[in-house]
Amino acid sequence: MQNPYGPNPSDYLSNVSNFQLIESTLREGEQFANAFFSTEKKIEIAKALDDFGVDYIELTSPVASEQSRKDCEAICKLGLKAKILTHIRCHMDDARVAVETGVDGVDVVIGTSQFLRQFSHGKDMNYITNSAVEVIEFVKSKGIEIRFSSEDSFRSDLVDLLNIYRTVDKIGVNRVGIADTVGCANPRQVYELVRTLKSVVHCDIETHFHNDTGCAIANAYTALEAGARLIDVSVLGIGERNGITPLGGLMARMIAADRDYVLSKYKLHKLRDLENLVAEAVQVNIPFNNPITGFCAFTHKAGIHAKAILANPSTYEILKPSDFGLTRYIHFANRLTGWNAIKSRVDQLNLDLTDDQVKDVTSKIKKLGDVRPLNIDDVDSIIKDYHAVVSTPLVKPNNGEAIDEEMSLLNSVKRKRLE
Amino acid sequence: MQNPYGPNPSDYLSNVSNFQLIESTLREGEQFANAFFSTEKKIEIAKALDDFGVDYIELTSPVASEQSRKDCEAICKLGLKAKILTHIRCHMDDARVAVETGVDGVDVVIGTSQFLRQFSHGKDMNYITNSAVEVIEFVKSKGIEIRFSSEDSFRSDLVDLLNIYRTVDKIGVNRVGIADTVGCANPRQVYELVRTLKSVVHCDIETHFHNDTGCAIANAYTALEAGARLIDVSVLGIGERNGITPLGGLMARMIAADRDYVLSKYKLHKLRDLENLVAEAVQVNIPFNNPITGFCAFTHKAGIHAKAILANPSTYEILKPSDFGLTRYIHFANRLTGWNAIKSRVDQLNLDLTDDQVKDVTSKIKKLGDVRPLNIDDVDSIIKDYHAVVSTPLVKPNNGEAIDEEMSLLNSVKRKRLE
Numbered sequence: 001m002q003n004p005y006g007p008n009p010s011d012y013l014s015n016v017s018n019f020q021l022i023e024s025t026l027r028e029g030e031q032f033a034n035a036f037f038s039t040e041k042k043i044e045i046a047k048a049l050d051d052f053g054v055d056y057i058e059l060t061s062p063v064a065s066e067q068s069r070k071d072c073e074a075i076c077k078l079g080l081k082a083k084i085l086t087h088i089r090c091h092m093d094d095a096r097v098a099v100e101t102g103v104d105g106v107d108v109v110i111g112t113s114q115f116l117r118q119f120s121h122g123k124d125m126n127y128i129t130n131s132a133v134e135v136i137e138f139v140k141s142k143g144i145e146i147r148f149s150s151e152d153s154f155r156s157d158l159v160d161l162l163n164i165y166r167t168v169d170k171i172g173v174n175r176v177g178i179a180d181t182v183g184c185a186n187p188r189q190v191y192e193l194v195r196t197l198k199s200v201v202h203c204d205i206e207t208h209f210h211n212d213t214g215c216a217i218a219n220a221y222t223a224l225e226a227g228a229r230l231i232d233v234s235v236l237g238i239g240e241r242n243g244i245t246p247l248g249g250l251m252a253r254m255i256a257a258d259r260d261y262v263l264s265k266y267k268l269h270k271l272r273d274l275e276n277l278v279a280e281a282v283q284v285n286i287p288f289n290n291p292i293t294g295f296c297a298f299t300h301k302a303g304i305h306a307k308a309i310l311a312n313p314s315t316y317e318i319l320k321p322s323d324f325g326l327t328r329y330i331h332f333a334n335r336l337t338g339w340n341a342i343k344s345r346v347d348q349l350n351l352d353l354t355d356d357q358v359k360d361v362t363s364k365i366k367k368l369g370d371v372r373p374l375n376i377d378d379v380d381s382i383i384k385d386y387h388a389v390v391s392t393p394l395v396k397p398n399n400g401e402a403i404d405e406e407m408s409l410l411n412s413v414k415r416k417r418l419e
Numbered sequence: 420m421q422n423p424y425g426p427n428p429s430d431y432l433s434n435v436s437n438f439q440l441i442e443s444t445l446r447e448g449e450q451f452a453n454a455f456f457s458t459e460k461k462i463e464i465a466k467a468l469d470d471f472g473v474d475y476i477e478l479t480s481p482v483a484s485e486q487s488r489k490d491c492e493a494i495c496k497l498g499l500k501a502k503i504l505t506h507i508r509c510h511m512d513d514a515r516v517a518v519e520t521g522v523d524g525v526d527v528v529i530g531t532s533q534f535l536r537q538f539s540h541g542k543d544m545n546y547i548t549n550s551a552v553e554v555i556e557f558v559k560s561k562g563i564e565i566r567f568s569s570e571d572s573f574r575s576d577l578v579d580l581l582n583i584y585r586t587v588d589k590i591g592v593n594r595v596g597i598a599d600t601v602g603c604a605n606p607r608q609v610y611e612l613v614r615t616l617k618s619v620v621h622c623d624i625e626t627h628f629h630n631d632t633g634c635a636i637a638n639a640y641t642a643l644e645a646g647a648r649l650i651d652v653s654v655l656g657i658g659e660r661n662g663i664t665p666l667g668g669l670m671a672r673m674i675a676a677d678r679d680y681v682l683s684k685y686k687l688h689k690l691r692d693l694e695n696l697v698a699e700a701v702q703v704n705i706p707f708n709n710p711i712t713g714f715c716a717f718t719h720k721a722g723i724h725a726k727a728i729l730a731n732p733s734t735y736e737i738l739k740p741s742d743f744g745l746t747r748y749i750h751f752a753n754r755l756t757g758w759n760a761i762k763s764r765v766d767q768l769n770l771d772l773t774d775d776q777v778k779d780v781t782s783k784i785k786k787l788g789d790v791r792p793l794n795i796d797d798v799d800s801i802i803k804d805y806h807a808v809v810s811t812p813l814v815k816p817n818n819g820e821a822i823d824e825e826m827s828l829l830n831s832v833k834r835k836r837l838e
Contacts, residue, residue: 004574005603031724033715033750034707036792064722065754067789089723111727119730120723152734155423184424184675184737187606187637188644212737213675214668214710218606218637225607240724240735242708242716249633256603256632287706288453289661291633296452297661303483304508304539305450305659308530311538315571316659318603318631331452335484370486373455 005256005318013198013227017258020230021266022107022206023054023247025278026075027087028232028239030060034282035238039071041281043078045235048274050080053266054247058085058107058232062097069101076102083145090128090148095135105145105174108135111181112160113152125160132168140172147206149177154185154193162200169201175230176201180219183210183241187222194226206230209245211237216245217291221253235278236286248275252291256318269325292324301331303338310344333379335369337362342383349380351387361386424675424737432617432646436677439649440685441526441625442473442666444697445494446506447651447658449479453701454657460700461490462497464654467693469499472685473666477504477526477651481516488520495521502564509547509567514554524564524593527554530600531579532571544579551587559591566625568596573604573612581619588620594649595620599638602629602660606641613645625649628664630656635664636710640672654697655705667694671710675737688744711743720750722757729763752798754788756781761802768799770806780805 007016026042029035037045049057057080062069076084083104088094090110098106110128111120123131132148139146148168150156165176178193185193190207197205207223207230209216220231237246248271255262262268272293279286288294298321300309308315309330321328332341339355339362346353346361353361364386365379426435445461448454456464468476476499481488495503502523507513509529517525529547530539542550551567558565567587569575584595597612604612609626616624626642626649628635639650656665667690674681681687691712698705707713717740719728727734728749740747751760758774758781765772772780783805784798
């Protein structure tokens with residue numbers, strides 16, 4: 001059966017099966033409220049990202065502070081497989097410092113929206129174009145990669161954007177970038193803009209999506225469908241405000257679309273450690289609902305879900321937990337449980353009950369689940385006591401630790417057997 | 420200026436400005452691993468949802484357990500403005516119980532994908548259609564609303580789906596539902612399926628998106644663009660595995676598209692309390708990166724961001740924090756800070772420094788920010804001491820609490836003034 005979540009065959013420019021990651025935990029992520037990375041921590045994170053398999057690692061501008069420059073130089077000297085980038089304003093002052101750090105490439109950005117032109121740098125499009133050309137030619141002359149990105153691209157004038165992108169493409173940038181700086185583009189807008197841009201430039205297209213309105217992963221995916229090649233991500237999405245496209249969430253999205261490609265490039269079983277490393281460094285908890293590594297991402301609870309999952313995990317799982325070094329969990333200790341889930345637990349406990357007996361004990365478990373939250377021990381104890389009663393009627397069940405409700409449940413079992 | 424994030428004028432079937440919410444914290448949310456809601460907690464949550472302004476409140480099936488049925492009846496008696504729904508399997512046994520609870524409507528669901536037909540209920544499409552017709556006609560005969568939804572719609576055969584939807588539409592369901600049960604549809608797939616379905620049925624279309632690959636908000640938005648009218652949400656997105664479209668995240672998305680509509684219907688300033696209520700009930704933390712209510716959703720850090728935000732918040736904010744009863748925060752105590760952010764702090768402290776002096780003290784703050792994480796007191800102390808030195812050179816600054824680095828910074832200020 002064809003994967004219904006695979007690349008859309010009508011997207012002939014799609015890079016869903018040919019994307020690259022620009023990992024920006026050490027740049028965008030440093031703009032996260034809680035982030036303060038020591039040199040040692042930056043190096044530890046850079047090595048972990050490299051080991052995971054990201055294509056590029058983006059670092060804070062060397063002109064942000066003296067230590068930022070030194071850290072950039074130190075990371076360039078590590079000899080990582082990933083290419084090292086730094087991210088600067090579109091100024092010759094910044095570019096001169098950046099090219100001396102040893103980076104493989106420079107990411108240049110300038111605001112092109114009315115908002116940014118008026119309230120940030122105050123320059124017009126002519127000035128922006130001239131600065132861009134000067135900086136790009138300078139960086140190229142040093143033999144390193146150069147990306148030119150607009151900022152707040154989705155609130156910029158389309159003609160302004162296409163003009164400047166065509167200009168920089170002609171002078172030979174490696175990539176042009178589209179940035180949803182305020183985090184509010186929606187997927188079909190993204191598709192339109194990327195497709196249009198793709199018809200104007202020959203170089204690769206990189207995209208950067210903030211997550212203020214919760215669309216950063218979907219926008220990244222849709223950008224790839226339209227022909228973008230590179231996605232900016234950070235671990236757990238950390239960045240300005242509530243951040244950008246998260247590495248883990250994008251991996252979930254991409255593995256559903258092209259498992260072979262993702263598994264061939266990225267060490268997914270290291271994702272959890274990578275997220276824990278960064279979460280600890282910036283003192284946050286992994287969100288309970290995080291894709292893949294959230295504590296319940298592979299937990300199935302409702303009776304009808306559990307039944308089908310036990311028969312075939314693909315019924316309710318598009319992701320395989322084992323791809324990430326994780327395991328599935330059938331949550332059977334609750335009032336929504338069903339007899340298939342309890343039967344599976346009975347089998348795990350190596351007990352022998354008929355289907356009718358399992359249904360009977362399930363109804364008792366659900367009854368107790370109506371009274372209070374259950375844990376696994378509660379359920380196991382009910383099952384074991386039930387099993388003891390039905391299999392050895394002459395021996396009294398061990399009720400030493402049984403609570404009142406369980407006692408009465410067990411008594412009803414006994415009565416039933418005697419009827 | 421036209422809102423670039425508003426409804427797309429070419430989507431003539433769009434319900435972006437005319438959507439409704441089916442709030443499922445008390446149904447889908449009860450399938451969340453940690454959820455155990457007492458009767459009192461369910462009533463508290465139902466009242467809070469009603470006060471927030473949701474259109475429908477969906478409850479767990481009354482056949483899930485005895486207490487589930489009683490709770491459903493109790494909530495129906497509260498006399499809320501929101502319509503009360505319960506969610507059942509496509510069985511007459513379930514339907515007979517559901518219609519007696521006092522609900523305003525019944526949501527019926529059945530698996531239509533190969534996976535579910537094979538591994539869950541084991542029925543063919545004829546059987547499904549016949550059951551659906553029987554249940555729908557029965558519920559309609561009781562004079563209450565009825566929705567028919569397929570489950571795992573995106574892995575179901577398109578012709579099967581359209582056939583059954585057309586059949587149930589003809590016999591007069593109020594809504595048909597599309598469900599991305601495994602959480603892996605992508606926005607353009609959603610658009611295509613909803614648009615196609617919209618051309619086949621006359622009733623409203625409801626959509627339900629799981630978030631396994633992080634697209635639940637974007638998929639919901641795109642479904643509205645294509646002509647769906649109702650979106651299933653839960654508070655914080657709680658549900659099976661890592662959950663569904665979150666209420667708060669969808670509000671962020673929708674207010675960016677049509678602020679007037681959203682403000683006219685929903686009490687957004689109650690969102691934080693509502694999320695805290697549910698988070699406490701299921702014992703989770705609000706994710707650090709939650710849209711709107713994440714602790715840093717309105718925190719701006721990098722120097723160039725802070726500068727522009729101070730000049731005009733719309734530069735880097737698509738959402739207004741005051742719409743949600745929240746406030747903006749400029750994070751100036753870090754090495755990425757810029758002189759505009761520090762100048763704003765100097766003004767807040769009611770001190771008088773020239774721009775050159777602010778730039779000078781900013782570079783000292785950045786230097787200390789390279790050495791260790793800063794807090795506001797650190798920065799305020801540097802600014803105040805600097806101000807003391809430059810404004811009253813004959814009075815020794817109060818260095819009682821100053822650390823070594825600050826001392827040497829201050830001495831350098833003094834030396835500079837004496838040069």
